[in-house]
Amino acid sequence: MRKKTKIIGIFIVLPSIVAIAIFVYGFISWTFRVSTSDWNSFSKLARGMYRFVGFRNYERLFMDKRFITDLWNLLFFTLMFMFGSIALGLILALLVDKGVKGSRVFQTIFLYPMAVAFVVTGTVWGWIFNPGIIPDSPSGINLLMKGLGFESLMWKWYISTEHIGPFNLALIPVAIAAIWQMSGYVMALYLAGLRSIPQSIIEAAKVDGASSWKMFWKVKIPMLKPVTLSAMIILGHISLKVFDLIYAMTGSGPNNVTDMPAIYMFELTFRSNKYALGSAISILMLLAVAIVIVPYLVSAFKKE
Amino acid sequence: MRRLILSFLLIFFLVGVLAASQLEIFSWWTAGGEAEALEALIKVFNKHYPDVEVINATVAGGAGTNAKAVLKTRMLGGNPPDSFQVHAGMELIDTYVIPGYMTPITNLLKEWGVIDKFPKGILEMCSYKGEIYSVPVNVHRGNVVFYNKKIAEEIGMKEPPETWDEFITYLQKAKEKGYIGLALGDKNKWPALHLFETILLGVLGPNDYNGLWKNEVSFRDPRIRRAFEIMDRLLDYVNEDHAALAWQDATRLVYEGKALANIMGDWAEGYLKSVGWEPGKDFGWFAVPETQNAFMVVSDTFGLPKNAPHKENAVKWLKIVASVEGQDAFNPIKGSIPARLDADRSKYDIYLQWSMEDFATKALSPSIAHGSAAPEGFVTALNDIINRFVTTRDIDSALEELLIAAEDEGYLTE
Numbered sequence: 001m002r003k004k005t006k007i008i009g010i011f012i013v014l015p016s017i018v019a020i021a022i023f024v025y026g027f028i029s030w031t032f033r034v035s036t037s038d039w040n041s042f043s044k045l046a047r048g049m050y051r052f053v054g055f056r057n058y059e060r061l062f063m064d065k066r067f068i069t070d071l072w073n074l075l076f077f078t079l080m081f082m083f084g085s086i087a088l089g090l091i092l093a094l095l096v097d098k099g100v101k102g103s104r105v106f107q108t109i110f111l112y113p114m115a116v117a118f119v120v121t122g123t124v125w126g127w128i129f130n131p132g133i134i135p136d137s138p139s140g141i142n143l144l145m146k147g148l149g150f151e152s153l154m155w156k157w158y159i160s161t162e163h164i165g166p167f168n169l170a171l172i173p174v175a176i177a178a179i180w181q182m183s184g185y186v187m188a189l190y191l192a193g194l195r196s197i198p199q200s201i202i203e204a205a206k207v208d209g210a211s212s213w214k215m216f217w218k219v220k221i222p223m224l225k226p227v228t229l230s231a232m233i234i235l236g237h238i239s240l241k242v243f244d245l246i247y248a249m250t251g252s253g254p255n256n257v258t259d260m261p262a263i264y265m266f267e268l269t270f271r272s273n274k275y276a277l278g279s280a281i282s283i284l285m286l287l288a289v290a291i292v293i294v295p296y297l298v299s300a301f302k303k304e
Numbered sequence: 305m306r307r308l309i310l311s312f313l314l315i316f317f318l319v320g321v322l323a324a325s326q327l328e329i330f331s332w333w334t335a336g337g338e339a340e341a342l343e344a345l346i347k348v349f350n351k352h353y354p355d356v357e358v359i360n361a362t363v364a365g366g367a368g369t370n371a372k373a374v375l376k377t378r379m380l381g382g383n384p385p386d387s388f389q390v391h392a393g394m395e396l397i398d399t400y401v402i403p404g405y406m407t408p409i410t411n412l413l414k415e416w417g418v419i420d421k422f423p424k425g426i427l428e429m430c431s432y433k434g435e436i437y438s439v440p441v442n443v444h445r446g447n448v449v450f451y452n453k454k455i456a457e458e459i460g461m462k463e464p465p466e467t468w469d470e471f472i473t474y475l476q477k478a479k480e481k482g483y484i485g486l487a488l489g490d491k492n493k494w495p496a497l498h499l500f501e502t503i504l505l506g507v508l509g510p511n512d513y514n515g516l517w518k519n520e521v522s523f524r525d526p527r528i529r530r531a532f533e534i535m536d537r538l539l540d541y542v543n544e545d546h547a548a549l550a551w552q553d554a555t556r557l558v559y560e561g562k563a564l565a566n567i568m569g570d571w572a573e574g575y576l577k578s579v580g581w582e583p584g585k586d587f588g589w590f591a592v593p594e595t596q597n598a599f600m601v602v603s604d605t606f607g608l609p610k611n612a613p614h615k616e617n618a619v620k621w622l623k624i625v626a627s628v629e630g631q632d633a634f635n636p637i638k639g640s641i642p643a644r645l646d647a648d649r650s651k652y653d654i655y656l657q658w659s660m661e662d663f664a665t666k667a668l669s670p671s672i673a674h675g676s677a678a679p680e681g682f683v684t685a686l687n688d689i690i691n692r693f694v695t696t697r698d699i700d701s702a703l704e705e706l707l708i709a710a711e712d713e714g715y716l717t718e
Contacts, residue, residue, distance in 0.1 A: 066688060133544050253547060254691065
């Protein structure tokens, strides 16, 4: 009887294992193979003519100005997005958890942006941050600034080409849009975390005379560590893959100030027919995601 | 049980019959006027062939980028549509004809007696090694300046300027009066390249411009620097927020009376009409300075894939596309001119009639930005280069990058 259930179990799992082997790992290996070929035109593929060229495509990418810009953009965007969403999400969660009047309603309002597609977020925030012509006919947020009398705060926002070192200031509005989208989700994660802290620990801390500040730093924050870790992983991989938000909002901006590897990959592969270069970017993006995910997996396995 | 089997057989039979008389047309025409124009063309087709069911397969978005990606996958997978929309020129030749996905249709056009009804230049763009591979259905002109008549009057622009110097004088005047001189919306990159290619066409002249793509004129030609210099001067009169705008937004600046002029293809004319302006009364137009003797062509065509599942119907479709009736049903709605020279001119507005006149008499040149002149790889590279140039205004490095891109694409063989 035992054996039989085991066999049935294997049969149930088998199709998905096969499917994953082919459609995930098979395709990843195929992409890797393409990335080491000279397949940089459509006709080469159609004639089945492409040769192994080793890591030449990767070398070319790292000499490509646009790709280097993309990597810096990705780094800064990821940092801003992760830090912003986590900080804002935590603050919102603490406020909602305090049980302010109507916190239920706010909880829903804050969570709502997550249900919106990134394309929509990008389009709408694109309108909001569209600078218009400064100072005569501003639009969006600049119009608001002008109306409020803060004319000196009017700025070119996401089409600004100002930069500090490799950091393009035009990434800030993009990060704001992304934070708006995801901070509600982080709030939900933290809320669940806060509510799972055993009441007895809180009581014990209170009995020991902990101030609410101390309670926050010494009790709640350490208890929320696993939540923070999973939030970082989720946000991290979203940020590494970001495409639709930027595509809709800035279209990679003047001189690629808000360009991302995913957009460059899309343009190379589906516009220029440079499949090998596009695949090389995909593989690099996969590696970047792996770097974020692997530590998490390791820690998860350790616990088991 | 028997009944069940019978009804199954019947269903299979019916599906088979239906499948035999289908026709799948693939395009990226999903927006306002263009979708309706395609509908009108399909209606003409169904009038002649009522028993063929037309499947209108459109893929929206990205000025055809998404559709092209889907189409390429389908062609590779051996599952092509019966006929598909493709721009005349390299987009057709480099991507589909050279790899051997298309059937030549020269004989069909001869048989229908239409081959001499199209201008030679445009059929050349659809040809490879002496065979024609697609039927042009419409033509858009790329090198047009649309301007706000009220502002033009205010700054004293009575005659269309013929040289860049004259034009820039007017741009300066407009700027002094507080208007934007030249509206640009290059969020999607190509409008900047569109502007550049019209300048390049004027600087080189249609003959040498066309020679670039046949390796007869080198990308090292010193006149190319002049094109960048003119572009650099023009950028002084461009709206500050150009990188945040799409082409429609830029054209809208002319409509709203904020900008004097916009250099665009004549889909901008369609846009201006759709927001309620009347051609000749509210807005005027002229050929981009120094390109009066040239016509920058953006043409949509339909071709015949080698493995088209319903080849007979596809041939019927192409016959309708090539006919005056089909072209006259399609173009007035799309806001383009027919590729055939013998179409009915009275169906078109005064702007389009002006364009038809020039199309029949001027030298035709393929557009880079719209995929006709050069392979897609070069277009994307050039998009990047021009986009960077608009920000950095660095002529030397733009020229250097242009040479690298040209070499990559095999243009610098000398």
